[in-house]
Amino acid sequence: MSKVSIDETFVKLLNQYGLTSYEAKAYYALLILGESTATNIAKWAGIPQQRVYDALSALERKGFIQTKHTNPKKFLPFNPRKALENRIKQLKFEFELKEQELKKLIPIIEEKVPEVKDKNYTGSQVMIFEGNEAIVSKAIDMLSSAEKIIKVSGVKPLYVLGCKGSLGKYVKRGVKLFAIGKFDKECIEEIKNLNGEFKEADVSFRYQLIVDNKKLLMVYVDNDNMSYGFYTENPLLIEPYIFYFDKAWENGGEAT
Numbered sequence: 001m002s003k004v005s006i007d008e009t010f011v012k013l014l015n016q017y018g019l020t021s022y023e024a025k026a027y028y029a030l031l032i033l034g035e036s037t038a039t040n041i042a043k044w045a046g047i048p049q050q051r052v053y054d055a056l057s058a059l060e061r062k063g064f065i066q067t068k069h070t071n072p073k074k075f076l077p078f079n080p081r082k083a084l085e086n087r088i089k090q091l092k093f094e095f096e097l098k099e100q101e102l103k104k105l106i107p108i109i110e111e112k113v114p115e116v117k118d119k120n121y122t123g124s125q126v127m128i129f130e131g132n133e134a135i136v137s138k139a140i141d142m143l144s145s146a147e148k149i150i151k152v153s154g155v156k157p158l159y160v161l162g163c164k165g166s167l168g169k170y171v172k173r174g175v176k177l178f179a180i181g182k183f184d185k186e187c188i189e190e191i192k193n194l195n196g197e198f199k200e201a202d203v204s205f206r207y208q209l210i211v212d213n214k215k216l217l218m219v220y221v222d223n224d225n226m227s228y229g230f231y232t233e234n235p236l237l238i239e240p241y242i243f244y245f246d247k248a249w250e251n252g253g254e255a256t
Contacts (some may be wrong), residue, residue, distance in 0.1 A: 129229035
């Protein structure tokens with residue numbers, strides 16, 4: 001019995017579902033074998049014998065396999081679609097529990113915040129976010145907090161994140177949305193579904209988001225194509241960008 005050639009792309013995809021490389025390889029081997037012992041799985045998947053039982057135990061806990069209590073024990077894989085759908089439900093439940101735990105900690109942490117020595121200090125006026133994931137997260141936070149108005153210009157309302165319901169998921173009903181840029185068809189339709197207004201135009205900003213005329217997020221890209229988000233709630237810093245956006249809107253997308 002020889003080691004099977006493991007599809008590394010398959011392993012990386014299962015990593016997205018919270019499986020370790022050993023767990024993903026063990027599951028891959030079981031899909032080929034159909035039913036097998038831990039010893040055979042270790043040989044086929046190229047997993048150290050001392051690690052295979054931990055991997056199989058985790059796979060059972062995560063809903064990818066089941067155990068037959070024979071002598072020796074044998075393991076059976078679940079259908080991939082069924083296993084993955086169950087894993088998504090499991091992850092969602094785990095996240096909700098973790099979210100509840102973290103929310104309970106907010107007031108406790110707030111009580112532990114040290115007093116600021118300089119009473120005139122109000123915190124940093126500017127925050128910088130590095131990378132698309134951090135920028136999208138901040139954009140979602142801003143969109144979710146909007147009470148009256150959202151002004152966005154660029155190529156997507158959520159920067160690199162597509163629409164397909166995501167915009168409507170975060171924007172409250174009744175919030176007025178104005179968008180200028182080169183958004184795709186799905187995003188334009190979603191803007192309209194939210195009773196927002198859209199103007200197609202070439203804009204000088206890669207991405208600009210203004211919420212309630214009180215919060216600003218700007219995105220710029222360096223020479224290495226790394227994205228950075230510039231965020232502020234300072235009225236003096238935000239005012240010029242509000243003026244620019246409003247002038248561009250009045251002129252059909254082009255600021256003068």
